[in-house]
Amino acid sequence: MLVSIDVATAGDQPLYAPAPDWIAPAKLSDALKSAVSGGPVLLDIQQRIDGATVWNYSDTAIRLDTPEALAQNSNITVAWSPDKGDLIIHQLAIFRDGEEIDALAGGQTFTVLRREQQLEQRELTGILSATFAVEGLRVGDTLRLRMSTSAKDNALGGRAQVVQPLVADPVRVSAAGYKLSWRAGEPTSWKILADKVDAKAARNGAFSELPIALPVPKQPDIPADAPGRFQRLHLIEASTFADWADVSKIMAPHYATEGAILKGSAIAAEVDAITSATTDPLRRTAMALQLVQDKIRYLAVGMDGGNYVPQSPTTTWDKRYGDCKAKTLLLLAMLEAMDIEAEPVLAHAMLGDVVPLRVPSALAFNHILVRATIGGDTFWLDGTGLGTRIADIRDTPALGYVLPVRPEGAELMKIDLRPPSRPSVSLSIDVDESTSVDLPSVIDLTMVTRGQFASLLTLAASQLPEKEQRKLHEQLLQNYVGEAQYDLLTATPDTENGTVTLKGRGVFNSGWRLQERRTERWLSRFPNLFSFEPDRARPAWADIPVATAAPDMSHYRMQIRLPDGGRGYTIDGEQLLDTQMAGAAIKRSVSMADGVIVVEETLSATGAEVPAGQIASERDRVATMLARSPRLVAPENARRRWELEGAASSTQLKAVKAIFAKTSADADEEDITALTSSASFYRGIGDFKGAAEVLTRQLSLLPSADAYLARAAALREMGDLAGALRDAEEARKLDPASPQAMVSVASYMAEQGDVTNAVALLDERIALGGKTRDDYRRSKFALIGQFGDAQKALTELDALIAEKPGSPTLLNERCWIKASRNIQIDTALKDCTSAMELSESTAAILDSRALVWMRLGRDEDALRDLDAALLQAPAMGSSRFLRAIVTKRLGNDNQAATDLAVARRMAPSIEREYAHFGLKP
Template identity: 35%
Template sequence: MQRPDMKPIAAAFLLAPMIAAPAMAASPKALPASNRQVQVVPAPAWVVPPPTPTEQADLPTAAMRFVYVDNQAFAGPAGLESYSAYRIRLLKPEALALGTITLSWLPDAGSARLHALRLIRDGKVTDLTANAKFEVIQRESNLEASMLDGRLTAVYQVPGLQVGDEIEIAQTVTIKDPTLPEHRSGLAILPQGGVPGAFRTRIAWPEGAAIRWQATKDVEVAEPSLVGANRVLSVELRDPAAPEEPVVGAPPRYSIHRLIEFTDFARWPELSARLWPLYDKTSRPAPGSPILAEAAKIAAATSDPTRRAEMALRLVQDRIRYVYVGLDTGNMTPASVDETWTRRFADCKGKTVLLIAILRELGIAAEPMLVNSNGGDGLGLRLPNPGLFDHVIVRATIAGKPWLLDGTRLGDRALDLLPVGAWREGLPLREGGGELEKLPTPSPVHPQAVNLLDIDATAGIDQPALVTARRILRGNDAASLAAWFATVPADQAQRAIKEYWRGEEPWIEGDKASWKLDEDSGILTLTLTGEGELGDPDEAKTENGSVDVPASGLTAPSRLRRPRSQDQTLPWVTAYPSFNCWATTLRLPPPPANQRWDLSGEPFDKLMGGVGYWRRLSLADNVVRTVMSRRFQVPEISAAQATELNGQLASYDGSAATLSLRQTFKGAAKWPQQPQPFSDATDWTQGGTPCAPAQNAKPSAAGQ
């Protein structure tokens, strides 16, 4: 999702006053001509001179040196004015690319102003400010991801630049979001590396403004002081050392360093209530709207609320394509449902209000919920700020259960097959305001992917076997991949499928590859047929001809260790909600006289470090069947659970099952008969596939 931001120098500092949620806008209104050009004006009165340079020597391997980086912001009546100045010394030829000066801004929310641009060579200053001719372009850098935000970029090439020169620039970009014109909030990230130079962050606001702020514990900053009519928060780092290394394996919230944040929202419910009218108004269809007719069709088709919700979700996902256009007020405001229906495209906000409108007509309660697409770990530790969210979904209560529905996904056909979301916290938008909520993190029920191998070795295990390999995907991954397959030549799609299976099962020599999408179920199947030789062809055959059964072993997890210098009590993050399943059918010839097939390997069902490792296997009627899965059941585990995991590793044996021929004689031990974990008739595209213990193969009551 697109986030408007300002990155004067990404390596040194980021000030993101309004990291706005993605949106779909109405037609752009006329803008002042000055907003579309770089304005050359003096620096604002609230700006103070830059910090003095430091004495530390240049790093011998560095291509450039920051003399200073000065970022100042004023949260005042004109909006959030972000002043950025820096002086940089070019030490090596590869730094000459820094002579491409770029300014970036959103013209519907503010302007770009240049205060100074100088070239310094051997102590002589050449002032380029007045004569610098910036080329202004509207460069949609995320067009391939169906994202348009109207951002303008001004570009200027400093002429005659040489190694040893210094560039000094000062600029201000103003943002006053039309949808939240009275509010100010932002984040400032101080240098994240150890580099010589002077780095200052200064945030000011009018005395009496209800601005709250906080900083991470590694930022030493005094209480804001009164300077004239403004309160000023200022911190300066001189030749800073690198911050602490991220704690190995810890959740992201423990790796946030050198951060200052500020906001004038007192509490999360205030932000929720402030945004709610934008969604409520745009989710109301006009009388006689075709949306009402679509809802009526669903109502006539079924009275089951679950089925109604599934049909509504499919309508929004399939018939409204995703496009983000952050123009005009669209950075925060959804397009109206009727406008979306006419256009047949929308972003997450437009899709959200359309889904809410249809569900409302069907008698299903639903509300918008802001989330962060990266999970949002630790949002509750931050100050209320709309820029912390980049996505919005629907929370609906269906047949008494809460469900999280995402209209921007593709291929969701059944509620009980919805994947577990990665969102950790969310903010419901309500008329009276909603608190930031922890979202449920149930153990995933359905595998994200199932890999199936059917191996016909009836000609003998020492002969090339006929192999059919299938990968089954559902939901968004399936729909996105199928859309790509549909746009490329057939031979290119076949090559991609063969390449995938070559990485998974390199022993298979693929002959034919194909793909098939079932529109009704949203299931995509990638199929490869070919042949392969069981066992390692470079190894000498053993006397009993033993071979490992392909895709029947699960590697042990790695030992969880941190450097002694790091906090050993912090939790460990997992790959939740990853859930993958593998099943193999190996068809054998009848054994020779006085011999029998023997399968070595034990079933297991072990929980280690919040991850379920599970396997079942059988040998009956000359057919081997194995099925196994790895399921991450929780987002993170405690330090004590990590210690327990380390202690379990010695006893874990997830090695592949081994097939061999054994001599038969009276009293010889036989492979213990095990129930077949699946059969040739098993439908792996449905829910309830035999990929996990039966007692866990039921949807969570929380729905998501």
């Protein structure tokens, strides 16, 4: 890291003196007249370049018009670097009712703190902090601080440089200004990187001056995906460097390698080991780079002249730490000792595209790396990188324009980007879905990571306990495969290849979804990984190209074992793809054979810009490619979770049960996710006993209202109404405000015959009013409609519908009460039809209307509605039960038996419930 410090000084104690004569002090009285509440009163910055020294003067004043402002500003902290110049305090004063109070009266001074402020960011800056607690401040006071710093960096060879942020609209400041001055006889370059700033330099005695009124105009909005050179930065910069070649030449002596490796030293031994291991210069280079990356930890050193001067290779090796400067010099010295052509290169990690637009100075860069030439090929070697090996040593960093550092000087050059040589993430998944399309999928995965991911995992292995490591692994995998429960999860580092491999076995939610009445799943990951939707609607943006992602590669392979050997399964969409679009190279192949789907995809970001004239066509290409992404479509008779008996393969089901058994046993009060997932799985396959057992364990670890209610529902399906009521009561104790708990208690009471007390319980809640009042009213009417006086329920429900005539839920409730209790059938049909017209989800309404048709003796119409309902919700037990009755009436005994079996599996209580209405299969 190249540390650039604009406000820096020398001497380890602040000085106290009047401002220099060249300062034109601002008038605080004028600023106070126009002061507005909530912002600074005064901000005046003046900078002067005088030979190799840069002076920085600041005058700030803030009105403490609120207790919050008083608290935030009563302690002042200023920072400086004592190896560059002096910190000079000119004035610290309180202004109150026209009176100036000297806060430094009586010899009070700033206290110097000598601790490192940035050590947690792996940075030794050498910066000192001086603090001052201002005494006697009151709300309404104005606090003013005037100070200067001087900075002379001997590493710059007598050159001076300045960069200063400029306050821009809409920042609120009552009075603000900036002025830059320099000796008229010295060649000084300056530039304002913001647009629409009217500034002209003028001679004032021996100095030229450039005043700028602040705040500068608000800069035009630029799309976030625009290349950096289109951004307008609120900066002014100046320097006495002649040109970029001058910057290169001045930096060169700091990276001289002659004598850097002492004969017989530890570094020399490392070089000898490398040269003995191979004669191939490329392999030698890769080995040297690996040593610098792996054996020298990163720590930025900006102290004692370290902004631009690297520590020696010997120091770096002995201390086993260094920043980009130190790592670069060490690597250069090693390559030089092995007769490999290499040079240092200055870069900016984020603004490389902007460098050619800037004033030549060392401030244009914040990073340095090595450019090596081997066999006519160029290699960009970053000692601060992670996990680089010979397999990817040809990869190029997205740093834009860089500056080679040479004794004779050099000009800027642009790094030509190459596609990455190997993936940063390579994910392989073996998916077992051979039993049913809507069971949880069983996955065996292998994810090979390199670079930052591998470094993160390696660091976690050395610093985190096993439990926290596993949590990190699960979080990382969740971004790639979704939430899963793993009974096996390991991380294995491979130092030789610079990778860490995650292996896991677990279950995750099925990828199958019901889309437009067909069951399908996506096979491609591109819709989740890749998009291209630049906004160039504004006329001012029409000619701005798009900057795409830096070079990176990900590889994905998925193998899916299908039910029934894959019979009837088809693939929609584009199976083969090999193209480049929107700054990415994309490859895909999809194949199906012997009941196994294999998907292989590679996505490589190239870093290429998309010219403005191609944006529209590239958007269309990307949208078309994503729309054609392959989908796997299941046949209509695909085996479902309620049809598991007789499945050709039960490996998926057995594996799901085994994995959930393991993860549930490992669950604790800090993480019960495995238990909730396991309970959901057992409910989904109609195993309510299994669900209740899992929920019992969950309640023993972490009781909750939701868990009690879930177990109550399972017990009800098992016929244990007393147990269900007990659990619902426990849920109500834990969460007395829960409407679900209250309604569940009332429902279970009514189902056991205690309708009076159940209604009274709901009436208590209704009497309280509030947002939930009408929900409780609806629940009460449904309860009475099912177990009590149906006519009374309809009368009260009529009143509620009159208040909310557009509610499909209420209309369906009224239709259902009429149909189930077989009253007012002549108007029930209208209720259901009206509800359907108002609702987007009609399965429950179709179910109600089917019962109306049945009451009217129109079984064909009932069957039509039940078929439509089950297309939307195939597992709906009530529709299965009703269809069993209808199809038996129509003479289709086989279909009736099938539906009845499914209904009994998915909703065992349905037969008891419908018997109450006189409906039996």
